[in-house]
Amino acid sequence: MSQVLYDVVDGIARITLQNPPVNGLGFAVRKGLVEALDQAEGDAAVSAIVITGNDRAFSGGADITEFGTPRSGWHPGLRTVIEVLEQASKPVVAAIDGVCLGGGLELALGTHFRVAAAQAKIGLPEVKLGLLPGAGGTQRLPRLLGLEAALDLIVTGRIVKASTLANTPLFDRVVETPVVEAAIEFAKEVVRQGTPLKRVRDLKINQPDAEAFLQVARRNIAAANKNQPAPLLCLEAVAGCVSLPFDQGLVNERELFVKLMGSPESLALRHVFAAERTATKIPDIPADTPLRDIRKVGVIGAGTMGGGISMNYLNVGIPVVLLELTQAALDHGVGIIRRNYEISLKRGRLTQAQLDERMALLSTTLSYEDLADVDLVIEAVFEDMGVKEKVFKALDAVIKPGAILASNTSGLDVDVIAGFTKRPEDVIGLHFFSPANVMKLLEIVRGAKTAKDVLATSIAMAKKIGKKPVVSGICDGFIGNRMLMSYRAAAEEILMGGASPASIDKALENFGFAMGPHRMGDLAGLDISWSIRKRRQAENPDVDLSVVADRLCMAGRFGQKNGAGWYKYEAGSRTPIVDPVVEKIIEDYRAEKGITPRTYTDSEIVERCVYALVNEGARILEEGIALRASDIDVVYLSGYGFPLHRGGPMHYAQQVGLFNVVRAIRRFAAQSDKAAEFWQPAALLQNTEAGQALK
Numbered sequence: 001m002s003q004v005l006y007d008v009v010d011g012i013a014r015i016t017l018q019n020p021p022v023n024g025l026g027f028a029v030r031k032g033l034v035e036a037l038d039q040a041e042g043d044a045a046v047s048a049i050v051i052t053g054n055d056r057a058f059s060g061g062a063d064i065t066e067f068g069t070p071r072s073g074w075h076p077g078l079r080t081v082i083e084v085l086e087q088a089s090k091p092v093v094a095a096i097d098g099v100c101l102g103g104g105l106e107l108a109l110g111t112h113f114r115v116a117a118a119q120a121k122i123g124l125p126e127v128k129l130g131l132l133p134g135a136g137g138t139q140r141l142p143r144l145l146g147l148e149a150a151l152d153l154i155v156t157g158r159i160v161k162a163s164t165l166a167n168t169p170l171f172d173r174v175v176e177t178p179v180v181e182a183a184i185e186f187a188k189e190v191v192r193q194g195t196p197l198k199r200v201r202d203l204k205i206n207q208p209d210a211e212a213f214l215q216v217a218r219r220n221i222a223a224a225n226k227n228q229p230a231p232l233l234c235l236e237a238v239a240g241c242v243s244l245p246f247d248q249g250l251v252n253e254r255e256l257f258v259k260l261m262g263s264p265e266s267l268a269l270r271h272v273f274a275a276e277r278t279a280t281k282i283p284d285i286p287a288d289t290p291l292r293d294i295r296k297v298g299v300i301g302a303g304t305m306g307g308g309i310s311m312n313y314l315n316v317g318i319p320v321v322l323l324e325l326t327q328a329a330l331d332h333g334v335g336i337i338r339r340n341y342e343i344s345l346k347r348g349r350l351t352q353a354q355l356d357e358r359m360a361l362l363s364t365t366l367s368y369e370d371l372a373d374v375d376l377v378i379e380a381v382f383e384d385m386g387v388k389e390k391v392f393k394a395l396d397a398v399i400k401p402g403a404i405l406a407s408n409t410s411g412l413d414v415d416v417i418a419g420f421t422k423r424p425e426d427v428i429g430l431h432f433f434s435p436a437n438v439m440k441l442l443e444i445v446r447g448a449k450t451a452k453d454v455l456a457t458s459i460a461m462a463k464k465i466g467k468k469p470v471v472s473g474i475c476d477g478f479i480g481n482r483m484l485m486s487y488r489a490a491a492e493e494i495l496m497g498g499a500s501p502a503s504i505d506k507a508l509e510n511f512g513f514a515m516g517p518h519r520m521g522d523l524a525g526l527d528i529s530w531s532i533r534k535r536r537q538a539e540n541p542d543v544d545l546s547v548v549a550d551r552l553c554m555a556g557r558f559g560q561k562n563g564a565g566w567y568k569y570e571a572g573s574r575t576p577i578v579d580p581v582v583e584k585i586i587e588d589y590r591a592e593k594g595i596t597p598r599t600y601t602d603s604e605i606v607e608r609c610v611y612a613l614v615n616e617g618a619r620i621l622e623e624g625i626a627l628r629a630s631d632i633d634v635v636y637l638s639g640y641g642f643p644l645h646r647g648g649p650m651h652y653a654q655q656v657g658l659f660n661v662v663r664a665i666r667r668f669a670a671q672s673d674k675a676a677e678f679w680q681p682a683a684l685l686q687n688t689e690a691g692q693a694l695k
């Protein structure tokens, strides 16, 4: 199938891109475009040219799948294509619908006129891939929108509707669809009226205070993007459109683009883009698996998780029935949902009408009978198998056949839960993260008997509610919390070995984590994991599971919630203050365990904590709990604050080199008998040949 269609309608050549899914501007499209333009130029019967896509995409930009392959360099390059159409002697009109992003918008900027559907999505999101617009976008967009507006779009990568730019020179006409007909009419008008061709390169930027503006922007952008070079280089490229002649501005843009393309940060962000999309594809589930219809959702438990989970569905217009044990618990839960929406209202993120609509979709009940017609029910009651058993048996008795029964358990065996019903094939784990209305990660736990369409529907539904789904097998903690246990164990080892909570936090925060483990512990509350440890200790009386955090809890230090944890906090403040009392508790604990403290460098702290994650991740892969290394990266990036510019723990390990990671792990193992067990390098890490990718 040709990726560029050519036909002539009433003397207007119509060039239609057809490279699904989003008309990426790969080699065949670029070549086809130039050939079609040449054909139109050479046909005396053609008076103007319209370039279009379809209602999903004018074009999503350069073909990302070509990056890093020879095809991306094959001629004609995108810049040549744009030059050819800009220099065309006949009027060229872009007819824009769907997404018009990155190189797609740059292509449109090279045409002489642009007609867009009001709903079309416009943007230069290259910065989100660690890049900058590399086909003239930084030179042409400011000439149409002005320096400030263009810089904002380029540096943030924000995508806006064409209707919001209707009154700017970017668009000659913004219409309701069908846009192609409107563009053809427009092209005929241009021909009839002999409108001169508008070449954006010829426009002047009129901003007298440009240098001062750029100077302030430079400072702000640098301060806000410490770990990402792309935003600042976006600015430097845009700055060229003021200080340099057009063609030199293009050369400057190209040089900066090439620099970013080779940067580790862009490599990481492009890995993340692909990883998030790959995570939704399950090898034994065909893409065309029919999905179950989810029109109404039931949620059991209106506590911390149940409320947030409900909001996800209300937000996309799906009615929710919330079930609790008591009216008081329901009132409390509904009150929190309302308060959350009111906060959004105050911040201007929601209108009163939207708030009312969402609340009207929520109903409450104390009776399972009212759940009879839901299509999906999510249980979020206490983490106790006995309670889960009661709930699932009650659900099994009333829920209609074909409905999906999900548990939000953070660690219990989903197969055991499925066994409480007569329909284990309909049971699945949907592990949301707290706050469930905010956190993007959704671990989807596939049970031994979970039906394929239940899994496929859960993944599709996750995307609909704006989550990043990753499928996990069943094990203690699933993917994320199991890795977190290893990370915490590594931090505990360093702490006991002589480092302070603040020095560990600082090292990991400098690496890029949003918060070090101790600040995070104080935020989450130390008492929660203490109660889990107490339960585990009671179940395993022969093993010493104690950690220094137990001593903090025994001293009544539960974290920010009561002003004292690993740090102390002044009333009403979240700023951690190092507390000598904690230092004394740690010193006493070390002395009790016979440990002589030593010092740790920041890099050793980072290596230990991050390689502990990597090692556990590799075991998770070996056991088939995660399908791919990149799935683990998605979990850790979207659920646990791993630095985005590092691409996730498994990607990072491969950048460091698995050989080097294994060598460091062996070094840690050699340091003590206790450590030897923890620091056993996973077979997968040892066996992956140098240079081979972790799959």
Ligand code: 3HC
Residues within 6 Å of the ligand: 021, 022, 024, 025, 060, 061, 062, 063, 064, 065, 078, 099, 101, 102, 103, 104, 106, 125, 126, 129, 131, 132, 133, 134, 135, 137, 277, 278
């Ligand atoms: N090239 C190739 N494939 C692309 C693509 C692109 N530019 N953009 C998206 N795709 C693919 C995705 O990988 C996915 O493939 P899959 O079905 O095999 O998983 C499919 O299109 C659908 O993508 P999404 O699942 O993301 O679908 P959505 O509808 O949610 O989003 C989108 C569509 C808004 C286009 C989103 O995919 C997106 O933001 N894409 C990236 C856009 C971008 O960054 N463009 C700039 C590219 S760099 C560039 O142009 C350089 C230039 O300046 C020189």
Ligand code: NAI
Residues within 6 Å of the ligand: 300, 301, 302, 303, 304, 305, 306, 323, 324, 325, 329, 379, 380, 381, 382, 383, 384, 387, 390, 391, 408, 409, 410, 411, 431, 432, 433, 434
């Ligand atoms: P919570 O204690 O805040 O809320 C539980 C709610 O369930 C309470 O309101 C309680 O009244 C209700 N409930 C208890 N038994 C019930 C029953 N038989 N029928 C109906 N309602 C009942 O607990 P939370 O934190 O919301 O946790 C719920 C589940 O989510 C647990 O399985 C937990 O492990 C899991 N989870 C919790 C996370 C968190 O950060 N809090 C994160 C991810 C999962």
